[in-house]
Amino acid sequence: MPHTPHRLEVRNARIGYGSKTILTDLNFQIPHGARVAVVGPNGAGKSTLFKALVGLLPLQAGQILIHGEALGAHQDCVAYIPQREAVDWRFPVTVQDVVMMGRYGQSGWLSRPSKQDREIVARSLQQMELTNLAAQPIGQLSGGQQQRVFLARAIAQQPHILLMDEPFTGVDVTTQTATLNLLDQLHDRQVTMLISTHDLNLAASRFDLVLLLNHRLIAYGTPKQVFAREHLLQAFGRSLLVMEDGALLVDDCCPPDAGEAQ
Amino acid sequence: MNWLLEPLTYEFMQRGLLASVIVGVLCAVMGTYVVLRGMAFLGDAMAHAILPGVAVAYLFGGNLLLGAGVAAVIVALSIGFFSRQGDVKEDTAIGILFAAALALGIALISAMQTYAVDLSHILFGNVLGVSAADLWLIGGLSALILLTVAIFYKPFLVASFDPILAATLRLPAELLRNLMLILLALTVVVSLQTVGVSLVAAMLVTPAATAYLVARRLFPMMLISAALGALSSIIGLYLSYYLNIVSGSAIVLTATGFFLLGFLWKRAKSL
Numbered sequence: 001m002p003h004t005p006h007r008l009e010v011r012n013a014r015i016g017y018g019s020k021t022i023l024t025d026l027n028f029q030i031p032h033g034a035r036v037a038v039v040g041p042n043g044a045g046k047s048t049l050f051k052a053l054v055g056l057l058p059l060q061a062g063q064i065l066i067h068g069e070a071l072g073a074h075q076d077c078v079a080y081i082p083q084r085e086a087v088d089w090r091f092p093v094t095v096q097d098v099v100m101m102g103r104y105g106q107s108g109w110l111s112r113p114s115k116q117d118r119e120i121v122a123r124s125l126q127q128m129e130l131t132n133l134a135a136q137p138i139g140q141l142s143g144g145q146q147q148r149v150f151l152a153r154a155i156a157q158q159p160h161i162l163l164m165d166e167p168f169t170g171v172d173v174t175t176q177t178a179t180l181n182l183l184d185q186l187h188d189r190q191v192t193m194l195i196s197t198h199d200l201n202l203a204a205s206r207f208d209l210v211l212l213l214n215h216r217l218i219a220y221g222t223p224k225q226v227f228a229r230e231h232l233l234q235a236f237g238r239s240l241l242v243m244e245d246g247a248l249l250v251d252d253c254c255p256p257d258a259g260e261a262q
Numbered sequence: 263m264n265w266l267l268e269p270l271t272y273e274f275m276q277r278g279l280l281a282s283v284i285v286g287v288l289c290a291v292m293g294t295y296v297v298l299r300g301m302a303f304l305g306d307a308m309a310h311a312i313l314p315g316v317a318v319a320y321l322f323g324g325n326l327l328l329g330a331g332v333a334a335v336i337v338a339l340s341i342g343f344f345s346r347q348g349d350v351k352e353d354t355a356i357g358i359l360f361a362a363a364l365a366l367g368i369a370l371i372s373a374m375q376t377y378a379v380d381l382s383h384i385l386f387g388n389v390l391g392v393s394a395a396d397l398w399l400i401g402g403l404s405a406l407i408l409l410t411v412a413i414f415y416k417p418f419l420v421a422s423f424d425p426i427l428a429a430t431l432r433l434p435a436e437l438l439r440n441l442m443l444i445l446l447a448l449t450v451v452v453s454l455q456t457v458g459v460s461l462v463a464a465m466l467v468t469p470a471a472t473a474y475l476v477a478r479r480l481f482p483m484m485l486i487s488a489a490l491g492a493l494s495s496i497i498g499l500y501l502s503y504y505l506n507i508v509s510g511s512a513i514v515l516t517a518t519g520f521f522l523l524g525f526l527w528k529r530a531k532s533l
Contacts, residue, residue, distance in 0.1 A: 056429040105431040137478045
């Protein structure tokens with residue numbers, strides 16, 4: 001039987017800033033179209049992993065392969081939705097401008113957007129119910145609308161792999177629902193998704209696979225395999241509360257370590 | 263109308279006005295990136311850092327703009343070199359190189375005999391001394407810089423607004439940064455004769471900051487900024503002619519006036 005390359009493969013990766021290492025011994029493979037929740041305590045290295053996956057942070061050791069090829073061999077198949085804090089909301093760009101940026105990788109850096117680009121942008125805006133806000137500066141939107149702008153941009157990018165950093169933190173129910181619906185649609189289109197979240201319930205109910213991190217890979221598999229007591233204890237340590245009926249509760253308010261460099 | 267036309271009967275005023283408008287537009291357009299990327303300190307540093315180049319060119323009777331250009335590019339690339347590995351923070355590297363280059367420049371100039379006059383021209387500009395050849399050089403370099411900004415509009419926009427998207431789209435971040443630094447350096451050099459070393463930073467920051475208050479998109483921000491830069495240059499030069507004050511100061515103060523108007527307008531609107 002011919003071996004199809006995994007969409008995303010991480011081999012013996014060590015990732016960090018300068019000489020400081022945040023994540024070590026990372027080994028995992030993500031198959032076509034899988035929905036993967038990335039969970040772990042604050043400062044466990046979730047954002048760091050994402051930065052390495054988009055090529056923003058060079059690997060200290062190891063390899064990241066996409067479709068069996070080294071990171072960078074494919075120009076535009078990874079879309080990334082940044083954390084809200086990472087965006088300069090006062091930058092003079094409109095909703096439409098931001099979504100159009102998702103087309104730049106494919107339409108070329110020096111040419112004007114084609115008719116097709118404009119149609120894709122219009123459809124992406126419509127899908128995220130942003131058509132009426134297209135001409136608004138992004139700074140004038142509500143938090144939920146702002147997140148939908150970046151979701152629309154990710155759709156316009158037509159990626160094979162979508163990375164989202166904490167899309168469910170600090171957003172209203174409408175945005176959360178819109179995000180989850182979008183994940184379902186993208187899943188139907190075989191887009192591979194890696195999404196970091198604090199919400200373990202959501203990770204267990206809406207995702208195929210869970211990647212549990214705490215400076216290394218604690219566990220990776222189906223939610224049922226990963227959310228075992230010993231794994232959670234390893235990942236969350238003393239911020240894991242075991243209730244009398246056996247339920248597990250993660251007290252995630254206070255980072256167990258100094259926190260992660262941004 | 264006579265008061266408008268009278269200064270233009272002098273050929274040096276015509277050249278001065280044209281040079282000021284070109285520089286006003288150029289600084290204003292580059293200034294949008296200076297404001298949006300938080301490079302105001304860098305622009306100021308760059309302006310002072312070109313002094314030694316000017317001094318050396320003067321000593322050897324070479325072209326002052328060429329000397330300034332070489333110095334600016336060297337300083338721009340050195341800042342990148344010192345701060346790239348993260349051993350030295352970028353603003354620290356800028357601070358060190360800026361002060362060192364300024365000191366070197368003043369040391370060189372003070373060794374010359376006629377330094378008092380020339381130093382003030384370099385520091386505050388001498389717009390009425392623009393020769394026809396200077397004007398061609400200013401116009402040519404400005405056209406080149408503006409053309410580059412136009413060609414790289416999309417990469418610069420993405421790299422400034424969303425470095426992470428730029429990384430996922432495999433934009434060469436380092437290359438774009440260096441290109442931006444070189445463009446900024448050349449802009450400072452071109453501005454040398456009209457507003458001088460010490461006031462270039464104002465022309466880079468003030469019109470763009472005013473445009474930032476009113477514009478909602480990058481391209482209109484550039485246009486508004488350019489219009490304000492040109493207008494400040496024209497009004498400033500007339501003020502300088504009739505009030506007999508240094509042209510660089512008059513231009514910068516006019517630009518500052520526009521900024522205050524824009525600021526008050528924004529405040530009044532949000533009330």
